[in-house]
Amino acid sequence: MTKILAIFNQAGGVAKSTLTYNLGYHLGQKGHRVLLVDMDPQASLTKFMGLVPAQLQQTVSDAIVEELPLPIHKGIHGIDLAPSNRILSGAEMQLVSASMRDLRLREAIEPVQDSYDFVLIDCPPSLGLLSYISLVAATHVLVPVETHLKAFEGTDELLQTLTHVKNKANRKLQVIGFVPTRYAQQNSADRRTLGAIAEQLSSWGKIFPPIPRATAFVDATEDRVPLAIYEPKHPAVAILDQLAIYVESLK
Ligand SMILES: Nc1ncnc2c1ncn2[C@@H]1O[C@H](COP(=O)(O)OP(=O)(O)O)[C@@H](O)[C@H]1O
Numbered sequence: 502m503t504k505i506l507a508i509f510n511q512a513g514g515v516a517k518s519t520l521t522y523n524l525g526y527h528l529g530q531k532g533h534r535v536l537l538v539d540m541d542p543q544a545s546l547t548k549f550m551g552l553v554p555a556q557l558q559q560t561v562s563d564a565i566v567e568e569l570p571l572p573i574h575k576g577i578h579g580i581d582l583a584p585s586n587r588i589l590s591g592a593e594m595q596l597v598s599a600s601m602r603d604l605r606l607r608e609a610i611e612p613v614q615d616s617y618d619f620v621l622i623d624c625p626p627s628l629g630l631l632s633y634i635s636l637v638a639a640t641h642v643l644v645p646v647e648t649h650l651k652a653f654e655g656t657d658e659l660l661q662t663l664t665h666v667k668n669k670a671n672r673k674l675q676v677i678g679f680v681p682t683r684y685a686q687q688n689s690a691d692r693r694t695l696g697a698i699a700e701q702l703s704s705w706g707k708i709f710p711p712i713p714r715a716t717a718f719v720d721a722t723e724d725r726v727p728l729a730i731y732e733p734k735h736p737a738v739a740i741l742d743q744l745a746i747y748v749e750s751l752k
């Protein structure tokens with residue numbers, strides 16, 4: 502059975518796209534067939550993987566609005582990508598009165614899903630329709646949380662959304678857990694926030710080891726490669742690999 506993971510948090514800049522790319526890469530290196538789906542009109546993931554969003558003829562938007570086949574770019578560092586660009590921002594409006602709109606992403610993925618072991622959906626930074634249909638399409642959800650109090654403030658709304666989706670549109674959705682991101686161990690405020698994350702969220706899912714704050718992530722992004730290619734011996738690579746091993750074992 503294909504595992505479809507939504508990488509979800511309505512806050513921007515918490516490392517959703519970075520986590521999607523790196524986790525997808527590690528799963529690919531372990532021999533799994535991996536598809537990443539960019540559901541953010543800002544298209545960070547599409548850029549991180551070396552494509553130029555404005556030059557794309559076909560994007561995820563065509564699949565969910567026009568119900569065309571999901572466009573897939575194959576074999577980018579061993580994994581595949583269904584890209585996005587700014588046109589996706591119009592999809593929300595266009596789908597307002599569309600029939601069965603909640604299922605549009607699920608139905609776009611369905612015809613290709615048997616070709617993959619893992620599909621990772623990079624959600625946009627909002628609680629709007631694009632995130633909602635991502636959660637409806639998913640079998641699992643993984644939540645990156647920045648270890649900053651400000652980022653932590655929206656967690657109530659995030660949990661409410663997950664509860665709503667689980668109670669209504671997707672009863673089988675499993676919350677895998679929370680990945681603390683951009684963590685600066687030397688910073689006492691970050692350490693406090695990490696403690697608060699463990700205390701307040703562990704009843705919802707697993708709290709994974711934090712991913713350290715490191716400029717190497719930004720540099721890797723600029724080079725359009727995952728961290729494991731940019732700097733194989735970086736300490737965060739082993740943390741990402743452990744996360745991939747956990748995801749491999751999901752039921
Ligand atoms: N662990 C980290 N340490 C430092 N910078 C990071 C880390 N993870 C991601 N970044 C950087 O933070 C920015 C936002 O990350 P991104 O993955 O685009 O977040 P989101 O998808 O949640 O908006 C990017 O510039 C990215 O390179």
Ligand SMILES: [Mg+2]
Pocket residue numbers: 517518519541545546623624
């Ligand atoms: Mg993003």
